[in-house]
Amino acid sequence: MTTGEPGQPRTDRSPWNWLLVVPIVLPLLTFLFNADEPRLLGFPLFYWLQLAFIIVGVACTTIVYRMTK
């Protein structure tokens, strides 16, 4: 969390928080991934791309955590 200057009220506001919107919205856009082709290692797009969104989620939350700690 952001510990401000002494005397300033604490807050959890930060521009970095907007990064959290990305992994919330991305997995809900079905038109991005609702297809069989192209396949990756035998996985249809629908499955491998949604698994890949996990990495996006981890990256975004980690960045926000590091930048606002």
Added chain:
Amino acid sequence: MSGHTTELVVFVLLFLVVTVLGFVASRWRRPSDLASLNEWGLGGRSFGSWVTWFLVGGDLYTAYTFVAVPALVFSAGALGFYALPYTVVIYPMVFLVLARMWSVSHVHGFVTPADFVRARFGSPTLALAIAITGLVATMPYIALQLVGIEAVLKAMGISGHLPIIIAFAILAAYTYQSGLRAPALIAFVKDALIYIVILAAVIYIPAKLGGWDSIFDAAKAKFDASPNPGDGLTLNAANQLQYVTLAFGSALALFLYPHSLTGVLASKNRNVIKRNMSALPAYSFVLGLIALLGFMAITAGIKPIVGANGRPDSNTIVPLLFDQMFPGWFAGVAYAAVGIGALVPAAIMSIAAANLFTRNVYREYINKNATDAQEANVSKLTSLVVKVGAVLCILVLDPQFSIDLQLIGGVIILQTLPSVALGLYTRWFHKGGLIAGWALGLAAGLWMLYLIPNPASGKAHFGGSAFALSNLGFDTKMTIYAGFLALIVNVVVAVLGTLIFRAAKVADGEDATARDDYFADEGDPKVKDLDLTGSH
């Protein structure tokens, strides 16, 4: 039976190891005194990043998930994969919310979400509504963990209810003894087993079945041939909205469940929570792979065991897949992973339910001046009652009833969102508006669920969560998650109610929290330290 002897021996051995751990846990991080809810119910509020990761992960990803998600993928295909986006969306969404909840609970000594609502909105009635909603949503969830164990036992050729009763009696005994420390310690074993089994499964089984390509092609062939328009390897025009709202709605609901919050409140500071929000998706990855076991079962030609009601029980497909693919000893390990996977959440859920009763019914209405020790005692006893209730649910009622209840549970727990989650951000709502929104959201949710049939199982009501928009007069085949629609009703009523109550100058409750409480961290003074001596 004899063909399953190795499996059974391994299963029982691992179960015994966990039982010993459960009792030993009372000595782990031993406090001077276990007789308070902070210690028994929240493990001393001192868990660091690792313990929290195992505890919360062990709590959210339950045995039922491991059994039911692949079963859904097995029968419906892509729609069942909603569990993945659901668990991707959840963590960034609650990243800031849970840190606030932790802070305000830390300062005021809250143990349950209803404790927070009580203090924030100054309304015992609203808090009672939140507590009862939590209890009703949690109870069938505990019963469902038994369904997970039963599926495994069935695959080992064991029928009858005695083994389940024994398993739950043991679980009840060490939860009573060790409180939250028991599932926290057992979660290490559970997760180690799950990770080993799933890694083996996704490497070994596809190799035996001819690679991922042939697995997905076999699934596609099955869905193409099936007459059901709702299944398929990808989504269709009618169920995309259902997929998105189900994933999003389930994500909103997850941390409203009292047991999820128990794991969060047991952590020692805000950073532990935030760090976990970026580390917990490791489980989502495993969950995604577990979901694909459903397709492997299709390729392997698994036929689900026919249940007592004469219909095939698709919950048995994962255990059957393990039985067919793995050597006996490793199938035993896999079964133990599912079985122990049921014990961890069942323990945490019963602790959470017990805490709700103690804090929001017993302390509020029966013994206003309860001491810490009295609270701990009531909680311990309630946790036993809760487990007996869960076993009775399975013994006396059709297991399908628990599954229906759990479905309803997800919809009703969502109705606590305005008070609990929005309440962390704003005090704008009037307590009367929140109560009205809660009541009408519940009514709308139950009405929608009642209208949903399930042609596959021949049920006319409570057949799923996909509400057809044509019911509301829209000319479309689209379906939407009933809980999501009910939540919209709830929020709209809460807003309108607040405006009306304000205009009518109806008295509102006092807010016992201050702005700074929501950002407090480890080491800051607690309210309890100021007015209570003898507490730690």
